[in-house]
Amino acid sequence: MFDTFPDHASQTRHDNVVAMPVRATNATQRELQRFGTMYGASPVMRDVFSLIERVAPTEAAVLVVGESGCGKELVAQTVHQLSQRAKEPFVAVNCGALPASLIEAELFGYEKGAFTGANRTHPGVFERAEGGTLFLDEITEMPLDMQVRLLRVLETRRFTRVGGEREMRCNVRVVAATNRDPHQAVAEGNLREDLLYRLAVFPIALPPLRDRGDDVLLLARHFLGELNREHGTRKKLSESSEAAILRHPWPGNVRELKNCLQRAYILAEIWVDMDPELPLPGMGSRPISRPGVLEFEVGTALPDVERRMIIATLDKFAGNKRKTAEALGVSLKTLYNRLNEYARREAHYATA
Known part of the structure; x- marks a missing residue:
């Protein structure tokens, strides 16, 4: 992981931020500190708040590193809220959820007639985030050839829509995120080193x-x-x-x-x-904790077995979807379809 900068925390108030002091050392008396869209009272989170407060007013690219579910997009939103771009759009895109065949069109847009089904001109996320902040989540899941194009856009501030000829200028601040060690991703060939250092001008490790x-x-x-x-x-x-x-x-x-x-x-x-x-209703019993082994009760529904196998394999390969698909003997598209299905099911439980 990246080293972070030392903390010189200050109690400040911004238009979009309310900072409240931590009053005691136990959970029954201590209050959460709200910072933008984030909450925390622990010293490690106060360090994160201090880093965000320092970098937000600048134009530096930010790379947020942290496990899935710990709030990396909230960091990006808070950076945006405290920046000079706060009144402009905040646009988020999950690089790991886009099929390789569509990611170029989603990033840079496309012209009418550029390909079958392109019945109208479609602006990409760089256009939609013009003047504001673009959040690129799961950046290590972006195909390498597309990383080359992204690097060029970040360096030149210019891009061309798919099927277009006119080069367009863009003015966006990029905040990227990954749930993997970025240096390990470089070593494994999943992230270009030059792109890493272009994105990680100011790294933030989220605990x-x-x-x-x-x-x-x-x-x-x-x-x-x-x-x-x-x-x-x-x-x-x-x-x-x-x-x-x-x-x-x-x-x-x-x-x-x-x-x-x-x-x-x-x-x-x-x-x-x-x-x-x-366990969740209908999900069967939790597996006995044995490294590299999943155990199921006889009679567990096949979809539940499949789900637990996919999640466990994904965890084994530190979120690398390509390696997960290869290990399971399925296509990358099939894996994405399953993960999207699980995400919709989880959202349904959460809002039921």
Whole structure:
């Protein structure tokens, strides 16, 4: 990972930011500090807030490194809010969710008639983010040939739509993100070294939830408070739930915490009882913890077996979808289709 800069935290107030001091050292008295779209009270998060505060007013490219679900897009949004570009668009694109055949058209747009089905001119994300901030998530999943084109655009501030001839100028600030060690991605041939150093003018390492101490409990209470205000309820976390929240390692980070809490909230009358160790309804039992081995109960539905196998293999290869698809013996397109299906299912549970 990248080294970060030393912290000289300051308590400041901006139009889009409310900073509140941490008042005590335990989760029952301490308050979350809100910084843009982010929340935290732990020293590691205060370091992150300090870094964002320093880099946001500049035009430096930012690379956010952190595990899936820990809030990398929130970092990008906060950088945008505190920048001189705050009144202009913020556009996000997940490089890992775009098929290789479509990523060029999504980035740079296309002209009418450029290919079959191009019935109109379509502006790409560089055009849609003009004057503002473009967030490129999962940058290490972008095909290498497209990384070459991206590097040229970042250096020249010029691009051409697919099927077009006129070179267009762009004025965007790029914030990129990855859930992998970028230097390892370079060594494995998944990220160009020249692009890495163009994107990582100012790197920010975002800590996983398990390294944020009591933030996990403070965040759970915060999310529950939001749900209560939204639905006009007064539900509370039980003591056993708070103990379980502090005990669980939260491999899915803040996203997992929020979704788990939402499910428990829906089922609760007054006291919210949540145990993140329990399997989701219809998902079967959790596998016994044996390195490199998944175990299933007889009778587990095949879609659930497939889902757990895909997720476990993806984790084994540190999020590298190409290697995951090869190991599972499926096409990259099939893998993306499955992952998109799981994401929609998770979103359904979260909003049900």
